[in-house]
Amino acid sequence: MKTQEISGPASAAPFALQPGDPIYARVLRVLLMIWHAMTTSRKVAIGSAIVAFFILVGLFGPVIMNTDPNAISTLFITPPTAAHWLGTTVVGQDIFTQLIYGTRTSVFWGLGTGVLVTLLSVMVGLVAGYFGGWIDDVLTLLTNVSLVLPALPLAIVLAAYFPRGSLTICLVIVFTNWAWQARVLRAQTLSMRSREFVTAARTSGEHTWRIIFVEIFPNEIGIVVAGFVSTTIYVILTWTALEFLGLGDRTIPSWGSILYWAQQAGALGGGLWWWFIPPGACIALLGAGLSLINFGIDEIADPRLRRERPVKVKNIKKAVA
Amino acid sequence: MRHLLRRILFYACAVWVAITLDFFIPRLAPGDPVAALIGKMSTKGYVTPAMQQTLSAEFGLNTHDSLLAQYFKYLGNLLHGNLGNSIQYFPTPVTQIIAQDIGWSLMLGAVAVFISFTLGCLFGIIVAWRRNSALDTILSPAMNFLSAIPYFWLALLSLFIFAYLLNWFPLTGGSYDAANINPGWSFDYIGSVIQYAFLPALTLVISSLAGWMLTMRNSMITTLSEDYVLMAKAKGLSEGRVMFRYAARNAILPNITGFAIAIGAIVGGQLLTEMVFSYPGIGYALFQAVGEQDYAMVQGVFLIITLAVLGANFLADMLYAYLDPRVRVERSA
Numbered sequence: 001m002k003t004q005e006i007s008g009p010a011s012a013a014p015f016a017l018q019p020g021d022p023i024y025a026r027v028l029r030v031l032l033m034i035w036h037a038m039t040t041s042r043k044v045a046i047g048s049a050i051v052a053f054f055i056l057v058g059l060f061g062p063v064i065m066n067t068d069p070n071a072i073s074t075l076f077i078t079p080p081t082a083a084h085w086l087g088t089t090v091v092g093q094d095i096f097t098q099l100i101y102g103t104r105t106s107v108f109w110g111l112g113t114g115v116l117v118t119l120l121s122v123m124v125g126l127v128a129g130y131f132g133g134w135i136d137d138v139l140t141l142l143t144n145v146s147l148v149l150p151a152l153p154l155a156i157v158l159a160a161y162f163p164r165g166s167l168t169i170c171l172v173i174v175f176t177n178w179a180w181q182a183r184v185l186r187a188q189t190l191s192m193r194s195r196e197f198v199t200a201a202r203t204s205g206e207h208t209w210r211i212i213f214v215e216i217f218p219n220e221i222g223i224v225v226a227g228f229v230s231t232t233i234y235v236i237l238t239w240t241a242l243e244f245l246g247l248g249d250r251t252i253p254s255w256g257s258i259l260y261w262a263q264q265a266g267a268l269g270g271g272l273w274w275w276f277i278p279p280g281a282c283i284a285l286l287g288a289g290l291s292l293i294n295f296g297i298d299e300i301a302d303p304r305l306r307r308e309r310p311v312k313v314k315n316i317k318k319a320v321a
Numbered sequence: 322m323r324h325l326l327r328r329i330l331f332y333a334c335a336v337w338v339a340i341t342l343d344f345f346i347p348r349l350a351p352g353d354p355v356a357a358l359i360g361k362m363s364t365k366g367y368v369t370p371a372m373q374q375t376l377s378a379e380f381g382l383n384t385h386d387s388l389l390a391q392y393f394k395y396l397g398n399l400l401h402g403n404l405g406n407s408i409q410y411f412p413t414p415v416t417q418i419i420a421q422d423i424g425w426s427l428m429l430g431a432v433a434v435f436i437s438f439t440l441g442c443l444f445g446i447i448v449a450w451r452r453n454s455a456l457d458t459i460l461s462p463a464m465n466f467l468s469a470i471p472y473f474w475l476a477l478l479s480l481f482i483f484a485y486l487l488n489w490f491p492l493t494g495g496s497y498d499a500a501n502i503n504p505g506w507s508f509d510y511i512g513s514v515i516q517y518a519f520l521p522a523l524t525l526v527i528s529s530l531a532g533w534m535l536t537m538r539n540s541m542i543t544t545l546s547e548d549y550v551l552m553a554k555a556k557g558l559s560e561g562r563v564m565f566r567y568a569a570r571n572a573i574l575p576n577i578t579g580f581a582i583a584i585g586a587i588v589g590g591q592l593l594t595e596m597v598f599s600y601p602g603i604g605y606a607l608f609q610a611v612g613e614q615d616y617a618m619v620q621g622v623f624l625i626i627t628l629a630v631l632g633a634n635f636l637a638d639m640l641y642a643y644l645d646p647r648v649r650v651e652r653s654a
Contacts (some may be wrong), residue, residue, distance in 0.1 A: 145335045150630045151590060153607070154342070157623045160611045161350035203412060237471050244473060245611060268477060269492055271485055280474030287471060295465065307615075 007045030026077055030221045037300055050289030052144070056284070058107040061100035069093070069101040069253045076134070080274050085105030087274035090265045098253040099278050105254035110239055113170045121175060121231075122217070122224060123180035128182070129189025139184065146179035155238060159247040166249050169242050173235055175176050181227040187221060192216050226297045233290045255279040324642060330540045339627040343620050344395050348374070348388070354404035372411050409613040415621035419603060423588070423625070425496050426595065426602030428520050430587030433525035441533020444571045445576075448534070449541030451574035461538065476524045476597040483520055484540055488522045494599025521598045525591060529583070536575055545573040574645060578637045585633020588626050 039045050073092035080087045086095040098176075130137035158172045192198065193216075201215045242248055243256025246264075250257050262276040359376060386394070398405070404415040444464075448457045483491040495503070497513040504510055544550065546570055551566045588603060595604035603622055610618035 141331075141334070144331065145338050148332075148335050148631055148634045149339060149342075150586070150626055151624050153626045156592070156607065157343075157346060157619055160614075160619055161616070162347050162352065180583060230603045240471060241473060245596070245608065246609070259474075266484065268481055271481075273481060276474075276477055276481075280471065282479065284474060290416060291465065291468070 010258050018094070019183045025052070025270060027218075030225075031219070032212065033222070034075065037296065041296035041300060043292045043299070047289045047292030047294075047296060049190050050285060054103060054107050054289070055111075055285050057307065058104040062104050065097055065100050067094075067097055069098045070251070071218065072099075073180060075167050077270075078273060078274055078290040083165070083278070086278050087272075089275060090272075095258070095275060098258055099255075099282065102255050102258055102279065103255040103282065105252055106236065106283075109166055109170060109254070110232060110236040110286075113235045113239065114228055116170065116174045117177050117231050118224060119172065120178040122185060124178065125185025126189050126212050126220075127187040130193055130216065132190075132193070136186075138184075143179045143186070146176075147183065149176075150177040152238065155242060156245065156247065159242050164247065164249060166252070169239060169248050173237075177231065177238070181224075181231060184223060184227065185220060188220050189216060192219060217231065224230045226294065229297070231288050233294070236283065236286060236290075238261070280289055304307065328428070328635065328638050332631055335631055336628065337629070339624065340393075340396070340399065341625075343624050344392055347616055347620070369411075370409075376408070394422050398533070404624065405617035407610075408615040409610065409618070415618050418606060418618065419621060419625055422601055422603045422606045424589065425600065426588060426604065426638045429521055429525070429594070429600065429602060430591055431520045431584075432518070432585060433591075434583045435528070435582075436522070437526040437529045438533055438576070438583065441530045442537050442569075442573060442576055444530070444543055445534040445537020446572075447528070448565060449538045449545065449572075450564050450568075451540065464531035464534050467527060470528070472528045473593045473597050475528060476521075479520055479524050480597065491517055494601075496601050516643075519599070521591070521594045524645060525594055533576060533579070534578065536562075537572065541568060541572040541573050544568045547571075574641075577644060578641045581637035581640050582630075582633055585630045585636070588629035 002072065038048055070093060073088070073094075075092045075143070076086045077087050077090055078084055084094050084096065086099060088094055089098075089269070122141065124139055128136045155172045155176045159169055162168045162172070173203065182220070198211060198215060201211045239248075240256035240259070243250075243254060244259045244263065246260050248254070248256055248260075250260060256279075258279045259276055262272070262279075265272075265275075267273075269276040359373060395418065402416060407414045407415050407418055444460065448460055451457055480490075480492065480551075484490045491498070495517060497510060497517055502509050502513050549570075550563065550568050553563045558567075591602070592607060593603035594600065595602045596608040599605060603625065607619060607622040609615070610622065
């Protein structure tokens, strides 16, 4: 019952996975599935567009700007003008340039960290679920303990002790956030393990790792994608929060570090709204985009959450009459 | 009974992991941050021999004790409620500072959680009952949007609008107007406390309201399709009775567990609130300790927060098993 609900995205689409297909066919199906989700759900479409926009800005923005984001000038604390679209900081840095460069840092570290978190949870979840026995006991205990420890305070403590830098934050976030998805995947793998295609693979002498990652894993892609999206939202928020506390690399512009410097310079008390509103708005927008994708996936998975449209039914009745 | 025992064992294990992490993190960190801190502070000339000695004892510098001996000494200290001495307010014990600050955190958090839980559940029930009505189509997406806003940005924004532009609330932070008002049971003091806590509480409510509401809505929608609800409607019971006494009573289950966890998160869940508003609770203490590299303080606060969260999770587990007998049977079988 539970697993059926979770595997919804796969079963709702008309491209249900057939165990036993070659890998490229499965990958193609997954892509078709994602395309299907994007085209049928308006929420997923809008969300994807927002995320794509930020990725494009992150990729090409700095190339087009091509100026040093930390370059200082004598134009201190200027409100937005035609030359400086988002004004300048207390040392005359152009905030728009910083924001564009910051988009690159924040989006790519955020997505990258999201990928790492997902990879770790896939490893733990599949291994625990497939092997069972003491391996499962140990990994499940680890997962559950990690789940009940408060993530943000632990991340702050870890980041405070280890050397400042983007890599530290990335690893700290991976270490504190892998457990939730691992638990979901373990439950799914557990139900997968006794299916016929796995037994068939085992009797035909396939290698254990091949069974786990080539036979079982492709069937869980739907959950992994949904989990990746919701994890990434949380990762980006935690990332910004840690940078806002000054625990990240303060020399590289990112959404979090712009907010950190704004806070340090007392931008709030000085009324320098152009300094702290734009980076926050970017985070909010990217978060909203990812949430929309997630709500869309949820609705595809659980039809009860979908909005019924009684209006249309009425129109059809009228037309018939 | 077996279920209870297993949960107790599990939480004992989690507490041990938290305590052990707290001990090993500073010792495993590369480059010995504590030694670096002492070095940095002694160049400024404010490391007294007493301070050096305490720090060395706490973090195992210049001692000949093995790591294991240090670990047991640390456990012994914890059992006596000794979390070490703060560096920034040397030689005040960490426990004393935490005891001072935790009251403000608890008050702010409790008020915010209570308000947002009550409002969130109520909205969720009504919105699910009038599904697809104008209220639902406006309120639900609006709540989704609010929940996507990063919390500390919402806090900064509200501080900017209500404190800087409109001047309704203090911009400087603190828990009351310390310059003009003496603490006591006076009208002025309580008014000042409310004025200083209002904005932090408001942002906490706004950011957590959506979660309560959406969980309640989804759970309520599922419950409303149950036969017994249909039966209740068919019997001609009043709308309010079916809504609250029949459907909501069962639908509220996921939120009740969430409530128990939120109670535990009060201690540590508003770290960002206190940091942005400079509200002198335990989160603000952590923020300052991180900035000042006051490691004993950082560890102490982390430990208190973790213990609170673990306690609340345990309570939530027990509560759930009590409210939903299926959990008891399933898990102990």
